[in-house]
Amino acid sequence: MPLTPDGSTQLSSTRIRLALLALALGGFGIGATEFVAMGLLPNLAADLLPGLYAAAPDAANAQVGWLISAYALGVVVGAPTIAAAAARWPRKQLLLALLTAFTLGTIASALLPTFETVLVARFVAGLPHGAYFGIASLVAARLMGPGKRARGIAIVLSGLTISNVIGVPTITWIGQVSGWRIAYLVVAAIFALTFVAVAMFVPFQAGNPKATMRAELRAFSQLQVWITLSIGAIGFGGLFAVYTYVAPLVIEITGLTAATVPLILVVIGLGMTVGNFAGGALADWSVRRTMYISFGVLIAALVTLGLSAQSLVGLVIGMFFIGAAASALSPTIQARLMDVAHESQSLAAALNHSSLNVGNALGAALGGVAIAAGLGYLAPVWIGVALSALGVLLTLLTFIIDRRRRLRGQHVPYGTQLIPVVRKG
Numbered sequence: 460m461p462l463t464p465d466g467s468t469q470l471s472s473t474r475i476r477l478a479l480l481a482l483a484l485g486g487f488g489i490g491a492t493e494f495v496a497m498g499l500l501p502n503l504a505a506d507l508l509p510g511l512y513a514a515a516p517d518a519a520n521a522q523v524g525w526l527i528s529a530y531a532l533g534v535v536v537g538a539p540t541i542a543a544a545a546a547r548w549p550r551k552q553l554l555l556a557l558l559t560a561f562t563l564g565t566i567a568s569a570l571l572p573t574f575e576t577v578l579v580a581r582f583v584a585g586l587p588h589g590a591y592f593g594i595a596s597l598v599a600a601r602l603m604g605p606g607k608r609a610r611g612i613a614i615v616l617s618g619l620t621i622s623n624v625i626g627v628p629t630i631t632w633i634g635q636v637s638g639w640r641i642a643y644l645v646v647a648a649i650f651a652l653t654f655v656a657v658a659m660f661v662p663f664q665a666g667n668p669k670a671t672m673r674a675e676l677r678a679f680s681q682l683q684v685w686i687t688l689s690i691g692a693i694g695f696g697g698l699f700a701v702y703t704y705v706a707p708l709v710i711e712i713t714g715l716t717a718a719t720v721p722l723i724l725v726v727i728g729l730g731m732t733v734g735n736f737a738g739g740a741l742a743d744w745s746v747r748r749t750m751y752i753s754f755g756v757l758i759a760a761l762v763t764l765g766l767s768a769q770s771l772v773g774l775v776i777g778m779f780f781i782g783a784a785a786s787a788l789s790p791t792i793q794a795r796l797m798d799v800a801h802e803s804q805s806l807a808a809a810l811n812h813s814s815l816n817v818g819n820a821l822g823a824a825l826g827g828v829a830i831a832a833g834l835g836y837l838a839p840v841w842i843g844v845a846l847s848a849l850g851v852l853l854t855l856l857t858f859i860i861d862r863r864r865r866l867r868g869q870h871v872p873y874g875t876q877l878i879p880v881v882r883k884g
Contacts, residue, residue: 492584567583681793
């Protein structure tokens with residue numbers, strides 16, 4: 460039976476499952492707060508920018524897309540700052556503090572009156588996102604035990620992907636019926652429930668007593684860290700270029716009704732759930748191969764959507780595999796970051812979500828620019844293809860560097876440790 464995080468006693472299998480479920484519930488709430496705006500984009504635009512929406516709906520939808528970018532930028536700023544500054548904190552207490560921030564930031568998003576103030580609230584609400592996933596992933600990996608690191612990460616991320624199957628479509632429907640502000644209050648209630656679950660079931664786990672902000676930030680001196688971050692920031696933008704504008708794409712391109720949007724979100728969420736667990740298992744087998752496979756499927760799915768989004772079948776197939784491939788990348792890139800960041804594990808675990816949310820902001824922003832320029836709602840799909848192709852090139856680069864270091868007899872990342880490789884011949 461696995462040891463507790465402090466290594467002193469054993470935990471029952473029931474306690475471990477409840478702790479993992481509590482951590483995943485936080486991911487469920489994060490998935491809701493991050494993605495529900497995408498299905499409610501026209502509702503947000505009509506309420507926060509009524510004059511612009513009446514005169515030019517496309518321009519209003521594109522501007523409201525900045526709410527999604529603001530949240531993503533909050534993740535980018537908050538993840539490294541909080542993870543580095545609080546690496547010495549006991550992990551359970553840090554998780555509870557982050558959940559408090561989530562709850563208050565989401566309530567503010569629901570209650571503030573203007574587009575500008577909601578924009579600020581979304582930025583603030585994004586600050587704890589990366590640190591939560593990073594710390595929760597470290598706790599889950601410790602609970603899972605040796606050899607199951609990526610699967611532990613996938614369990615935490617499963618809350619986010621399952622949220623896209625159940626939470627986001629349901630809360631989107633609530634927002635369409637009762638107003639988007641009620642939808643965000645529902646999300647805030649999920650975070651409050653997660654606070655209670657984490658307080659009850661997650662065991663104490665000490666932080667790193669030797670950690671300092673300077674030591675954690677040393678990860679930024681590693682070239683491979685920057686390349687891996689760029690893989691997530693650029694390559695993952697392919698998902699968000701499409702996902703951000705899924706509601707107008709479904710309505711304007713495929714010709715379906717607004718009531719169909721939650722069903723398409725379910726399709727994306729199912730793909731994400733399948734891809735997340737597959738990515739976690741495959742990454743424990745081979746991080747390198749999983750990254751190549753995932754990017755290949757992502758590009759193929761984006762092209763399929765771009766060529767056949769006018770039909771329901773093409774829409775469903777494209778959206779499912781876009782969600783699956785992109786979600787498989789998430790635990791894989793996180794495992795890669797933890798490999799190349801050496802001792803800066805808290806920062807590395809959080810940085811993954813910074814990079815993915817740079818992709819969120821980048822995809823949403825570029826898609827909005829294309830739509831505002833009059834290129835139509837399929838333009839973000841082709842932007843996604845280009846971003847994902849750049850992600851493949853960066854993936855090639857990071858493993859070419861590994862290969863050259865291996866040939867020179869240098870250390871290369873493997874798992875959570877570095878091992879020496881002896882040159883043959």
